[in-house]
Amino acid sequence: MKLTWYGHSAFKIDIDGASILIDPFLSGNPAFPESLSVDEVSEGVTHLVLTHGHDDHIGDSIEILKKTGAQLTANFEICMWANRQGVENINPMNSGGLVNTGPFKIALTKAEHSSSKQSDGEAIYLGNPHGVIIEVPGQKVLYHMGDTDIFSDMALINEIYRPKIGLVPIGDRFTMGGKVAAMACKRFFDFDTIVPCHYGTFQIIDQTADIFVDALGAERDKVQVLKSGYGYQI
Numbered sequence: 001m002k003l004t005w006y007g008h009s010a011f012k013i014d015i016d017g018a019s020i021l022i023d024p025f026l027s028g029n030p031a032f033p034e035s036l037s038v039d040e041v042s043e044g045v046t047h048l049v050l051t052h053g054h055d056d057h058i059g060d061s062i063e064i065l066k067k068t069g070a071q072l073t074a075n076f077e078i079c080m081w082a083n084r085q086g087v088e089n090i091n092p093m094n095s096g097g098l099v100n101t102g103p104f105k106i107a108l109t110k111a112e113h114s115s116s117k118q119s120d121g122e123a124i125y126l127g128n129p130h131g132v133i134i135e136v137p138g139q140k141v142l143y144h145m146g147d148t149d150i151f152s153d154m155a156l157i158n159e160i161y162r163p164k165i166g167l168v169p170i171g172d173r174f175t176m177g178g179k180v181a182a183m184a185c186k187r188f189f190d191f192d193t194i195v196p197c198h199y200g201t202f203q204i205i206d207q208t209a210d211i212f213v214d215a216l217g218a219e220r221d222k223v224q225v226l227k228s229g230y231g232y233q234i
Contacts, residue, residue: 001139001234003165005226006041007031008201009057011144011167014231015136017103020047021070022132022144025059031201033229042068047101050074051146052115053081053126056201062087073099073106077127081117095130107133109157111148113175133161140164140192140234147175147198154188165234166191169198170212171205178211186219193234194222 002014007029013020026038042064050072051057058078065072065087072082072090079092093099098107113129132144143163157163166189169175175198176184185194194216196209209225216223226232 001136001142002231003142003195003226003234004231005195005197005228006033006036007228009051009144009147009167009169009197010059011197012041012045013134013142015103015139018046018101019044020049020104020134021045021064022049023051023057023059023146024048024061024064025056027060029056029059029201031228036229038063039067042070044068045070046103047071047073049106049132049144050078051111051132051144052113052129053078053117053124054115054147055118057147058117065089071101073101075108075115075127075130077115077125081124081126095128098133098135103136105135107135107161109133109143109161110151110153111146112151113147113149131157133157133163135161143167143189145169150176150180150184154184158189163189164192166194167197168194168212170196170209171199171201173205174198178206178209178213179215181212182215182217182219185216191222193224194219195224195226195232 009023076092079090108130111129116123142165144167170181
């Protein structure tokens with residue numbers, strides 16, 4: 001499994017038989033490498049997953065989906081909205097299910113956040129926010145938390161799915177801050193690899209992962225602070 005971060009909450013997961021793009025906020029993302037383009041990132045993408053409807057997560061999704069024909073997995077409301085924008089290959093879900101796509105299985109989990117898209121100065125409701133579980137045969141389970149605060153049902157997510165790779169929002173204000181995110185990782189999960197995200201993009205959120213790493217204490221060795229645009233083999 002190859003994991004590439006593109007800043008904020010945008011990740012690509014390359015596995016045998018699939019290339020999965022999550023929350024592709026690329027255009028307008030201050031942390032997206034200037035040396036890359038949306039076309040380069042989206043080349044070969046087979047699946048696109050959206051955790052919720054905010055603009056800094058939907059990003060370039062519609063353009064990418066139309067160009068590549070990739071399958072969109074998201075909550076029902078987002079999939080129906082995307083379908084109205086001309087996206088045909090949709091895989092609508094909600095929390096509680098586990099769908100087999102062939103190369104991997106995917107589930108949506110609860111997240112403590114909101115979900116809407118700004119349009120002409122008004123917010124379009126786009127269903128519940130979610131985290132994402134990705135199960136690849138023979139590999140460690142990955143959990144992209146989406147945008148979320150800490151919540152006690154994280155213990156159930158761990159019990160049900162046993163994720164070993166955690167993509168964790170740490171930027172504060174709109175998600176967990178570093179100390180609370182570290183608490184969530186230590187109290188509810190047994191991750192082998194922890195990748196912080198949702199920081200360093202906008203000035204009103206934390207600019208580094210330092211608070212998070214320090215708060216992990218003895219578990220700080222599990223953290224991989226990725227450089228935007230660079231892949232990491234897990």
